[in-house]
Amino acid sequence: MKSQMVLSCLLALVARAVASIGDSTFHQGALKCTSKPPAFFLAGDSTTAVQSEGGGGWGNGFLSFLKAPAWGVNLGHNGATTVSFVQGGDWANVTDYVKRNTRRFDTYVTIQFGHNDQKPASNISLSQYQANLERLAREVKGIGGTPFLVTPLTRRSFVSEHQTDDSLHDQRLATIAAARATNTTYLDLNQASMNYANRIGNESAQVYNLHPNDTTHLNDYGSVVFGRLLADLMIEKRGCLERWIGPNETLSYDLWHGIPA
Numbered sequence: 001m002k003s004q005m006v007l008s009c010l011l012a013l014v015a016r017a018v019a020s021i022g023d024s025t026f027h028q029g030a031l032k033c034t035s036k037p038p039a040f041f042l043a044g045d046s047t048t049a050v051q052s053e054g055g056g057g058w059g060n061g062f063l064s065f066l067k068a069p070a071w072g073v074n075l076g077h078n079g080a081t082t083v084s085f086v087q088g089g090d091w092a093n094v095t096d097y098v099k100r101n102t103r104r105f106d107t108y109v110t111i112q113f114g115h116n117d118q119k120p121a122s123n124i125s126l127s128q129y130q131a132n133l134e135r136l137a138r139e140v141k142g143i144g145g146t147p148f149l150v151t152p153l154t155r156r157s158f159v160s161e162h163q164t165d166d167s168l169h170d171q172r173l174a175t176i177a178a179a180r181a182t183n184t185t186y187l188d189l190n191q192a193s194m195n196y197a198n199r200i201g202n203e204s205a206q207v208y209n210l211h212p213n214d215t216t217h218l219n220d221y222g223s224v225v226f227g228r229l230l231a232d233l234m235i236e237k238r239g240c241l242e243r244w245i246g247p248n249e250t251l252s253y254d255l256w257h258g259i260p261a
């Protein structure tokens with residue numbers, strides 16, 4: 001009896017180890033955590049950005065969980081695409097932060113776009129979007145940082161009570177393809193946020209809107225809720241960061257059990 005239990009425990013451990021080797025082939029972009037604390041620089045559009053009149057994302061909510069001396073800066077820019085973020089100088093600010101801090105910190109850059117790249121007016125094809133993400137990820141690695149490619153936060157617009165319109169489907173796939181092409185870890189925020197929105201349903205999902213009819217941007221509370229989701233996804237892919245990201249077990253429980261937070 002006892003030896004059977006030990007055996008099944010061992011088998012479970014082996015299965016997990018095999019699963020994590022499989023995962024590391026594609027998703028684990030960089031090295032393990034070192035003894036240095038982490039610093040996070042968030043690159044993205046308004047669904048990452050600080051809450052303001054014209055936008056607001058998960059960025060500040062995520063940063064609110066960090067335990068000093070871990071720290072981060074939300075460099076999300078309202079309206080940004082993978083092109084405008086570079087041309088407008090935001091990306092140079094991100095890479096400056098990485099360069100100035102790699103000596104004392106493990107520097108991480110989250111890269112999340114798609115909501116504006118997908119608009120016809122931006123004139124960015126899906127393959128250009130993917131190539132741009134690949135270039136950004138490679139650049140972070142080239143200066144000693146670790147990129148996370150983040151699939152775009154779902155819009156909370158529904159076709160029925162428990163079904164969002166999945167409007168970023170193609171951008172999710174292109175982001176994952178960019179991660180595979182560059183051996184970068186990706187965080188599937190699109191899938192996780194869409195699953196959550198679908199489970200809690202349209203009515204409950206509108207609580208997080210920046211304005212009552214704004215199903216794209218997040219208010220302060222929405223930032224904490226979806227920032228927590230991002231934190232949980234990050235810890236899942238890179239467990240050694242857990243000591244730097246404070247928990248909220250109640251919120252995590254709700255998020256992963258489809259309970260409206």
Ligand SMILES: *[C@@H]1O[C@H](CO)[C@@H](O)[C@H](O)[C@H]1NC(C)=O
Nearest residue numbers: 024025028029030031183184
């Ligand atoms: C992917 O990155 C990891 C961590 O840097 C590295 O160990 C591995 O060799 C890389 N794999 C490929 C196929 O480049």
Ligand SMILES: *[C@@H]1O[C@H](CO)[C@@H](O)[C@H](O)[C@H]1NC(C)=O
Nearest residue numbers: 077088089090091092093094
């Ligand atoms: C980049 O950083 C500088 C210095 O903090 C700031 O003045 C500038 O507005 C930033 N650029 C963008 C596009 O945010």
Ligand SMILES: *[C@@H]1O[C@H](CO)[C@@H](O)[C@H](O)[C@H]1NC(C)=O
Nearest residue numbers: 083120121122123124125128
């Ligand atoms: C859209 O992008 C394509 C490819 O880069 C370019 O040839 C075309 O001129 C652009 N169209 C507009 C309206 O900017």
Ligand SMILES: *[C@@H]1O[C@H](CO)[C@@H](O)[C@H](O)[C@H]1NC(C)=O
Nearest residue numbers: 157158159160161202203206
């Ligand atoms: C979702 O909820 C909003 C706000 O209550 C409502 O305007 C919209 O019609 C609902 N959508 C669906 C598909 O039920």
Ligand SMILES: *[C@@H]1O[C@H](CO)[C@@H](O)[C@H](O)[C@H]1NC(C)=O
Nearest residue numbers: 206209210211212213214215
């Ligand atoms: C929200 O949308 C509804 C229906 O589309 C509209 O009647 C209402 O005026 C809008 N509210 C705001 C604050 O824009």
Ligand SMILES: *[C@@H]1O[C@H](CO)[C@@H](O)[C@H](O)[C@H]1NC(C)=O
Nearest residue numbers: 224225247248249250251261
């Ligand atoms: C965890 O999150 C919930 C929901 O946002 C909040 O009410 C609670 O205060 C948080 N708990 C802690 C310990 O921060």
